[in-house]
Structures are given as C-alpha cells and as structure tokens.
Amino acid sequence: MDRQYYYIAIAFFGMINGLFNQVALLFAVLHMQILAPALLFGSTGLTLMFSSLMVSTATIILGGIPAAIYERITGTGEESSEVSLWIWLARLARMFGVSSSKNAGSIRAGVSSIFLPICFHRKDRLFQRTSQYFEHILTICIADLRHRCGSRLTYKPLGEPAISRWPRGCRNPTPRGLLGLRTGSRASSPRLRHRADPRRPGSAPRGRLVRASHPPS
Amino acid sequence: MSGGSLYSYWYFHLPNFVLAALMYTLLGRVLLGLIVQPDSSNYIWRFFCRFTDPVVAAVGAVTPKDAAPVVVWLFGVVWLFWLRVLLLHAFLYFGALPRVT
Numbered sequence: 001m002d003r004q005y006y007y008i009a010i011a012f013f014g015m016i017n018g019l020f021n022q023v024a025l026l027f028a029v030l031h032m033q034i035l036a037p038a039l040l041f042g043s044t045g046l047t048l049m050f051s052s053l054m055v056s057t058a059t060i061i062l063g064g065i066p067a068a069i070y071e072r073i074t075g076t077g078e079e080s081s082e083v084s085l086w087i088w089l090a091r092l093a094r095m096f097g098v099s100s101s102k103n104a105g106s107i108r109a110g111v112s113s114i115f116l117p118i119c120f121h122r123k124d125r126l127f128q129r130t131s132q133y134f135e136h137i138l139t140i141c142i143a144d145l146r147h148r149c150g151s152r153l154t155y156k157p158l159g160e161p162a163i164s165r166w167p168r169g170c171r172n173p174t175p176r177g178l179l180g181l182r183t184g185s186r187a188s189s190p191r192l193r194h195r196a197d198p199r200r201p202g203s204a205p206r207g208r209l210v211r212a213s214h215p216p217s
Numbered sequence: 218m219s220g221g222s223l224y225s226y227w228y229f230h231l232p233n234f235v236l237a238a239l240m241y242t243l244l245g246r247v248l249l250g251l252i253v254q255p256d257s258s259n260y261i262w263r264f265f266c267r268f269t270d271p272v273v274a275a276v277g278a279v280t281p282k283d284a285a286p287v288v289v290w291l292f293g294v295v296w297l298f299w300l301r302v303l304l305l306h307a308f309l310y311f312g313a314l315p316r317v318t
Contacts, residue, residue: 003283031302035237057295067281080283088281 006085010060013092018056028054063091229308233301240297243269247290255286272297 018025028051032039040046067088071080080088223230246265253262269290276293284292308314 007283031298031305035233035298035301035305054295054298057292058299061280061292061295064281064284065279068279071282072278076282078282080281084281085283 003085006082006089009089010063010085010092013063013089013095014056014060017059017092017095018052018054021055021059024055024058025052028052059092059095063095064088066091226314229304229314233304236297236301236304239269239272240294240301243272243290243293243297247287247294250287250290269293 025048029048032047032051032054040050067080067084070087071084074081076084242265246262246269249262249265253259257263272293273286273289276296277289280289280292305314
C-alpha cells in the first residue's frame with residue numbers, strides 16, 4: 001500500500017481523537033489557559049482550537065511510540081517499515097476506541113473493531129510477525145465493545161464454543177478474563193450466583209445467572 | 218501563579234521557565250524554518266538549532282523515522298507542553314504549590 005494512505009489514516013484518526021475526546025480537550029484547554037495564556041493572545045476560540053490540536057497531536061505521538069520502539073529494536077534503516085506504520089495506525093485506532101464520552105464511545109469502539117480486523121487480511125510475512133500484537137489490540141477492542149453493549153455480544157475464540165456466562169470459579173474465557181482484567185459488575189456481583197441448566201444435568205459450565213435468594217455459603 | 222509567588226516557588230518556576238523557553242524556541246524554529254534554509258548561517262537560526270537540538274534528538278528517539286523533521290519539531294512542542302502540565306501536577310500532588318481556591 002502506498003505510504004500516503006498510512007499518513008492520511010494516521011492524520012484522520014488523530015483528528016477524530018482531537019475532535020471527540022471531550023475530557024482530554026477540556027483538560028488541555030484549562031492547562032493552555034494556565035501555562036500558555038499569551039500564546040494565542042487570550043482568544044478563547046483560538047485556545048480551544050489549539051487545545052484540540054494538542055490533543056490530536058498527543059494521540060499521534062503516543063501512537064507512534066510503540067512503532068518507534070519497534071523500529072529501534074528491528075533496525076529498519078532510514079525509513080519506517082510498513083509494519084511500524086501499521087503499528088502506529090493500530091495504536092491510534094485503539095485510542096480511537098478508548099472513549100471519554102458515553103455517546104461517541106460506542107461508535108468509536110465499533111469503528112475500531114471493524115477497522116482492526118482489516119489488519120488481519122494482509123497475509124504478508126511481515127504482518128504475520130506482528131499478528132500477536134494486532135490480536136492483542138483487537139481483543140481489547142472487542143472487550144471494550146462488549147462492555148459498552150452490555151455484554152449482549154459474545155466473543156467467540158477460535159475452536160471454543162460461544163459462552164456468554166461462566167460460573168464463578170471457572171476460568172473466564174472472555175477477553176477481559178484472558179487479559180487478567182476484572183469482569184463486568186453484574187458477573188462479579190456477590191448477590192448473583194449461577195444455577196446449572198436443568199435440561200442438561202451436569203452442565204454446570206453453561207449455567208445461567210440468577211439472583212440469589214440468600215447469600216452463597 | 219502570580220508574580221508575587223515567583224521567588225517563593227522558584228523550584229517550580231525555574232524548570233517551568235526552561236521548558237517554556239524550549240517550547241517557544243522550538244515553535245520559533247518551526248516558523249523560521251519556513252523562510253530559512255536548513256543549512257543557513259543566520260545566527261538566530263543557528264541559536265534556535267543549537268538550543269533545541271537536544272530536545273529534537275530526544276523526541277526523534279520516540280518518533281517513527283518516517284516523520285519529517287518539521288513534524289518532529291512540532292511533536293517536540295507538544296511534548297514540552299505536556300511535560301509542563303506533568304510538572305505542574307507533580308508539584309500540586311506533593312503540595313509544593315498553593316492550590317487555587
């Protein structure tokens with residue numbers, strides 16, 4: 001792929017991050033007013049736009065750090081390799097999924113989870129080397145999406161059945177569990193416990209969540 | 218951060234001033250770079266380059282190599298701004314600065 005497309009995509013994601021990350025934008029505006037009040041002649045509008053630019057650029061910079069580390073480790077000569085540009089883009093896309101606002105968050109997480117699988121369609125050897133990295137990002141994106149959609153979606157790892165809920169004590173197969181993160185508040189609530197499916201004796205792992213009438217012993 | 222507190226809180230103002238000077242000089246380098254050749258012997262340009270080269274080298278180490286020099290300079294401005302924010306919050310966290318009431 002032509003390098004120009006990478007640059008356009010990186011700039012696009014940076015721009016979106018700067019436009020819609022309201023909390024970071026507010027944080028930047030406040031600090032611009034404190035630390036650099038004279039830079040834009042005290043104009044609030046210009047300060048707001050400049051703060052948005054700061055947030056956009058900061059996300060692009062943060063996204064570029066793993067790519068730069070990758071380049072230093074592999075020693076890719078004078079120019080960035082295509083893999084490092086992909087890493088840069090994937091990191092930015094992941095940041096695009098990290099939301100600070102409820103409304104835009106789901107859209108962003110959705111776009112991230114659509115965009116990132118495109119990375120996997122590339123079958124080059126170079127991309128296979130970094131597939132674990134992309135898979136890691138994708139897993140986080142899916143976990144993020146699940147969290148936002150109220151766990152109505154199910155993550156189905158290859159070769160394993162789709163399991164929406166697992167009883168307490170069993171290994172958590174969800175991406176959050178795989179990453180060692182906490183599960184959702186509903187699943188970890190002490191007032192909820194699992195009951196085996198009565199139609200299938202001995203099918204405890206396919207248990208359903210029920211509200212406990214008394215605290216579990 | 219009034220002027221009266223300048224001497225009382227010199228330990229914050231001094232690094233903040235150095236970072237701000239670097240940030241604005243880097244911004245000046247970006248603007249001057251639009252009209253001056255990279256190998257110009259203009260003394261202002263040479264001063265800007267000499268003063269900000271350590272920052273550019275540090276920022277270049279954590280920036281992909283495809284980024285053009287002017288982009289690295291602009292990244293340096295942003296890095297320095299967020300470093301100033303970090304410095305401010307570090308001092309506020311340790312109670313070394315008066316809180317705004």
